[in-house]
Amino acid sequence: MRISLFITCYNDTLFPGTGKAVVRVLERLGHSIEFRPEQTCCGQMHWNTGYIREALPIIQHFVNVYRDAEVVCIPSSSCVAMIREHYRKAAIESHDTRFVADVESLLPRVYEFSELLVKKFGVEDVGATFPHKVTYHASCHSLRSLQLGDIPMRLLRQVREIDLVDLPRPDQCCGFGGTFAIKNADVSSAMLADKVCDVRDTGAEVCTAVDNSCLMHLYGSLHRQHFPVRTMHLAEILASEAKTGADR
Amino acid sequence: MEPARQAILERIRSAHALRSATGRHDSGASYDAISRAYQRAGSLQNTERVELFEHRLKEYDAGVHSASTEKIADAVKEILANRGRRNMVAPSGLPAAWLPEGFTFTLGDGITANDLDHFDGVLTGCTLAIALTGSIVLQSGAGQGPRRLSLIPDYHLCVVLAEQIVETVSEAFDRLGPTATLPTTFISGPSATADIEMTRIKGVHGPRFLDVLIVQDKNRIG
Amino acid sequence: MNTEKNFRGQRHPDFPVAAKELLQDVQLRQNVRHATDVITAKRAHVVDEMQDWQTLRDAGSAVRQNALDHLDRYLTQFEEACIRAGGQVHWAIDAAEANRIAIELVQAHAAKEVIKIKSMTTEEIGLNDALAQVGIHAHETDLAELIIQLGKDKPSHIVAPALHKNRQQVRAIFQREMELPELGDRPEDLTEAARVFLREKFLRIPVAISGANFLVAETGGVCIVESEGNGRMCLTLPRVLIAIAGIEKVIPKFRDLEVFLQTLPRSATGERMNPYNSLWTGVYPGDGPQEFHVILLDNGRSEILGDAEARQTLKCIRCGACQNACPVYRQTGGHAYGSVYAGPIGAILTPQLDRFRQSASLPYASSLCGACYEVCPVKINIPEVLIHLRGQIVREEQETFAGKIGPWNVGMQIAASLFASGDRLALAQYLGRIGQKPFVASSGFIEHLPFQLGGWTQTRDLAPLPAQSFRQWWAQREKTAENSTHTKAGGQS
Numbered sequence: 003m004r005i006s007l008f009i010t011c012y013n014d015t016l017f018p019g020t021g022k023a024v025v026r027v028l029e030r031l032g033h034s035i036e037f038r039p040e041q042t043c044c045g046q047m048h049w050n051t052g053y054i055r056e057a058l059p060i061i062q063h064f065v066n067v068y069r070d071a072e073v074v075c076i077p078s079s080s081c082v083a084m085i086r087e088h089y090r091k092a093a094i095e096s097h098d099t100r101f102v103a104d105v106e107s108l109l110p111r112v113y114e115f116s117e118l119l120v121k122k123f124g125v126e127d128v129g130a131t132f133p134h135k136v137t138y139h140a141s142c143h144s145l146r147s148l149q150l151g152d153i154p155m156r157l158l159r160q161v162r163e164i165d166l167v168d169l170p171r172p173d174q175c176c177g178f179g180g181t182f183a184i185k186n187a188d189v190s191s192a193m194l195a196d197k198v199c200d201v202r203d204t205g206a207e208v209c210t211a212v213d214n215s216c217l218m219h220l221y222g223s224l225h226r227q228h229f230p231v232r233t234m235h236l237a238e239i240l241a242s243e244a245k246t247g248a249d250r
Numbered sequence: 251m252e253p254a255r256q257a258i259l260e261r262i263r264s265a266h267a268l269r270s271a272t273g274r275h276d277s278g279a280s281y282d283a284i285s286r287a288y289q290r291a292g293s294l295q296n297t298e299r300v301e302l303f304e305h306r307l308k309e310y311d312a313g314v315h316s317a318s319t320e321k322i323a324d325a326v327k328e329i330l331a332n333r334g335r336r337n338m339v340a341p342s343g344l345p346a347a348w349l350p351e352g353f354t355f356t357l358g359d360g361i362t363a364n365d366l367d368h369f370d371g372v373l374t375g376c377t378l379a380i381a382l383t384g385s386i387v388l389q390s391g392a393g394q395g396p397r398r399l400s401l402i403p404d405y406h407l408c409v410v411l412a413e414q415i416v417e418t419v420s421e422a423f424d425r426l427g428p429t430a431t432l433p434t435t436f437i438s439g440p441s442a443t444a445d446i447e448m449t450r451i452k453g454v455h456g457p458r459f460l461d462v463l464i465v466q467d468k469n470r471i472g
Numbered sequence: 473m474n475t476e477k478n479f480r481g482q483r484h485p486d487f488p489v490a491a492k493e494l495l496q497d498v499q500l501r502q503n504v505r506h507a508t509d510v511i512t513a514k515r516a517h518v519v520d521e522m523q524d525w526q527t528l529r530d531a532g533s534a535v536r537q538n539a540l541d542h543l544d545r546y547l548t549q550f551e552e553a554c555i556r557a558g559g560q561v562h563w564a565i566d567a568a569e570a571n572r573i574a575i576e577l578v579q580a581h582a583a584k585e586v587i588k589i590k591s592m593t594t595e596e597i598g599l600n601d602a603l604a605q606v607g608i609h610a611h612e613t614d615l616a617e618l619i620i621q622l623g624k625d626k627p628s629h630i631v632a633p634a635l636h637k638n639r640q641q642v643r644a645i646f647q648r649e650m651e652l653p654e655l656g657d658r659p660e661d662l663t664e665a666a667r668v669f670l671r672e673k674f675l676r677i678p679v680a681i682s683g684a685n686f687l688v689a690e691t692g693g694v695c696i697v698e699s700e701g702n703g704r705m706c707l708t709l710p711r712v713l714i715a716i717a718g719i720e721k722v723i724p725k726f727r728d729l730e731v732f733l734q735t736l737p738r739s740a741t742g743e744r745m746n747p748y749n750s751l752w753t754g755v756y757p758g759d760g761p762q763e764f765h766v767i768l769l770d771n772g773r774s775e776i777l778g779d780a781e782a783r784q785t786l787k788c789i790r791c792g793a794c795q796n797a798c799p800v801y802r803q804t805g806g807h808a809y810g811s812v813y814a815g816p817i818g819a820i821l822t823p824q825l826d827r828f829r830q831s832a833s834l835p836y837a838s839s840l841c842g843a844c845y846e847v848c849p850v851k852i853n854i855p856e857v858l859i860h861l862r863g864q865i866v867r868e869e870q871e872t873f874a875g876k877i878g879p880w881n882v883g884m885q886i887a888a889s890l891f892a893s894g895d896r897l898a899l900a901q902y903l904g905r906i907g908q909k910p911f912v913a914s915s916g917f918i919e920h921l922p923f924q925l926g927g928w929t930q931t932r933d934l935a936p937l938p939a940q941s942f943r944q945w946w947a948q949r950e951k952t953a954e955n956s957t958h959t960k961a962g963g964q965s
Contacts (some may be wrong), residue, residue, distance in 0.1 A: 252562065252563055254563040254564055254565045254770075255563040257545070258565060258719065258770045259544050259548070261777075262544045262547075262719075262774045262777060263860060264778070265774055266778075268778040269780045278537035279537075279538065280538070281538050281725075284531060284538060285530060286577040287530065288524040288527040288734075289523070290529055290730075290732070309744075316875050317895065330830075341946070357848065363674075363889055364675050367671070382744070383734075383744040384744065386527065386877045390756055390759045396758055396759035397704065397708040397750075398709060400709060401704050403707065414878065419733055419734050423727050423730040424663055425638075426726075427726065429753075431691050431692075431752075431753035432753075432756070433751070433759050434811070435748075436733070436749035436752075437747065437748060438744070439747055441747055441748070442689075443615045443616075443634055443700045444699065444700075445614070445615040445616035445619070445635075445700075445742050446637075447506060447507060447637065447639060448507040448632060449659060451659040451663055453667070454700035455667055455670065455671070455700050455701035455702045456701025456704060464618050
């Protein structure tokens with residue numbers, strides 16, 4: 003199976019290590035990966051902030067790029083949620099029947115990274131070793147839109163030498179919310195402060211998630227406060243092998 | 251009629267038309283096609299249903315008692331004695347056999363709210379009860395009185411016959427259908443509030459004490 | 473239509489500004505946190521035990537939708553049945569008209585005082601102030617509303633309006649206003665004080681004003697759901713009862729209550745059933761008020777109905793579960809919203825009722841986490857409506873010159889053009905790596921950003937753009953792979 007990687011605009015720009023890790027894990031499992039350089043963004047930032055008109059060409063571009071892809075793998079739960087929850091509506095509003103048909107046909111081929119491994123491939127043990135204390139933050143989109151349930155945890159439980167600790171109040175938003183973090187910086191920061199306390203109290207060395215946007219937000223505060231906790235995308239932990247640690 | 255009526259109805263109709271015109275007429279199911287896949291009918295045996303009702307009542311901090319049909323008056327006597335309530339009010343139409351000796355039962359239908367405030371408590375029957383939610387349902391009429399009767403006195407003793415207990419809320423509405431327009435009160439436990447720190451505290455304006463006497467004849471249950 | 477006056481006169485600061493101030497109030501945040509923690513736990517307990525919860529939500533949503541689909545028919549059906557049962561029905565286009573009708577009805581009985589059941593609708597129209605202006609005092613009888621009224625405060629929650637006050641604060645208000653210096657601070661002491669304080673009023677005052685939870689089209693019946701018995705007092709003791717209800721409160725049939733009387737209490741207060749539900753139809757001889765009026769209030773609702781996307785807002789049955797679940801509300805409490813309806817439902821309802829006049833910041837007061845939608849007993853997709861309203865706000869902004877040249881619009885237009893092709897994004901990444909240099913501190917992190925982006929670095933550091941983007945890495949890898957194929961050597965990065 004040929005997997006087309008949609009790295010997402012912010013992973014491409016800010017977290018290339020996550021993309022490398024995704025490639026390493028999938029190749030280790032024997033899949034071949036392609037990367038279409040025309041890809042840009044899913045349109046989420048524009049859409050969620052109310053720039054609907056501006057989001058439409060971005061959405062159209064995504065659909066054009068991946069129209070013929072066998073499977074699209076996306077290491078970001080919020081981008082997958084954007085595609086699943088809003089593309090249909092965007093297409094319908096465009097009154098372009100081809101666009102609508104393309105979206106309908108593409109949607110079942112779009113997978114979030116952990117979902118692809120567990121739901122599509124039926125794999126939980128990807129042969130990773132990660133000798134660290136780790137806590138998992140469930141992003142809101144992974145939890146409520148994608149309904150990933152315990153899929154990421156099932157993958158983490160199979161990692162050798164990992165010490166998994168539960169993060170309390172797993173259903174509480176970390177306060178990122180895209181432009182919310184800027185438009186409502188104070189409330190976002192208050193939500194973040196609670197989440198950072200919870201993360202710190204677990205005593206974990208690493209906080210992981212299926213969304214680098216939450217992690218960027220969390221790490222921003224952890225770093226500012228000099229808390230010795232790293233953040234790593236789930237793919238980076240799953241890519242780690244004995245005696246090699248994935249680095250950000 | 252007032253012009254507002256016409257204006258509002260016109261606005262509603264043009265809003266409907268607007269949605270149709272934009273091709274986004276998101277109308278849902280017609281009324282009869284609404285899916286009601288929730289549990290309408292109960293599944294418990296008689297004994298289990300009564301037990302569930304008792305359990306729910308206790309969770310509301312209501313007093314729960316039981317008696318057979320012949321022993322209702324004895325049970326009422328014991329309950330009232332334990333509560334220290336003597337000067338009771340009762341609606342018309344309550345079976346005389348329920349009233350024990352040694353207590354005053356004043357017919358309450360015509361008594362004003364002000365005067366009701368001076369009684370120790372009220373004894374009523376009910377229309378039905380719901381096991382799942384621990385609710386008793388009273389409707390204006392014989393044995394249950396006007397609504398103020400079970401409201402003003404600080405103590406309410408309600409007699410519930412086992413066959414009046416349904417399991418689900420839907421079953422209750424099936425039974426209430428024919429008398430839907432009567433003044434109706436669902437009572438679930440004593441008056442309470444959760445307005446201070448979201449903690450349920452018993453007793454504000456309605457009766458602060460609620461006892462429920464469940465009447466069942468063991469030989470008839472099964 | 474003049475809805476501006478409907479929203480209580482004074483201008484309220486935008487949400488981020490109001491929130492910033494409230495976030496400094498440690499006591500308030502503790503109270504809100506405690507209350508919402510308690511209620512969400514109770515709700516979860518009684519919802520989890522219901523195996524048919526999701527199907528109840530589905531049915532509730534469908535019934536409410538059906539009611540809105542045929543609102544004109546159901547309203548006239550309700551009106552007819554209510555009148556047949558001895559009730560009187562009035563229609564009010566806006567708050568001013570509803571207040572005027574209510575005042576005339578009260579004055580017709582020469583009453584100088586009325587007793588009131590908690591009603592968000594009467595808060596919405598500012599009824600108490602309108603009554604006060606003509607010398608009529610409205611006594612709030614719900615405990616929380618009494619706390620708010622005596623404390624000269626504002627409600628902060630749909631179901632528990634005084635949730636932001638703890639017992640010590642309530643005691644202080646009661647001690648002062650009821651002149652009870654010895655009053656204790658156990659909740660039992662406080663409720664006893666309220667009982668004594670209000671009983672005299674229940675027994676004396678001949679006119680009551682209520683809201684309504686449901687209007688039943690089929691029977692003309694009205695349903696009110698409450699806990700304390702103050703509702704029952706107001707509904708049964710006075711000679712005259714006036715119920716003010718939004719036009720969306722109508723449901724088709726009596727049996728539909730079997731759905732809402734299950735979902736509402738479990739969602740609202742985390743109880744299997746709240747202590748009292750009252751149902752009555754018109755006037756009943758010998759039981760309850762012998763004069764009964766319903767005022768059907770539009771006040772912007774019919775306009776919402778025309779918006780295919782947003783009209784689901786009107787399905788709301790005012791349980792407040794979205795407020796308790798909302799991580800934003802849990803931080804700020806309700807006052808930050810500057811609206812009678814706070815939390816997620818307020819963030820979508822208020823801007824529609826006042827056409828964004830004072831509430832354009834509310835649809836942005838959400839991280840779109842989806843907790844509100846998850847708990848909504850009638851399945852209002854609040855995040856979807858929030859985004860829809862944001863879209864309206866943006867379009868309106870873009871029509872003004874200031875909005876067009878504002879930082880948000882300019883930034884979004886630039887970003888959109890960069891996302892038009894992979895090459896453009898690559899170029900932007902290249903420029904970003906150069907452009908960020910002045911902002912990278914000695915720590916190697918970005919600690920201060922200019923303009924709107926400063927909100928980010930207020931509490932967070934930002935790692936700079938790495939030297940190589942993923943697409944560059946991939947291109948390099950492809951090249952290496954190509955070369956090694958040419959030289960027939962294995963290995964990859």
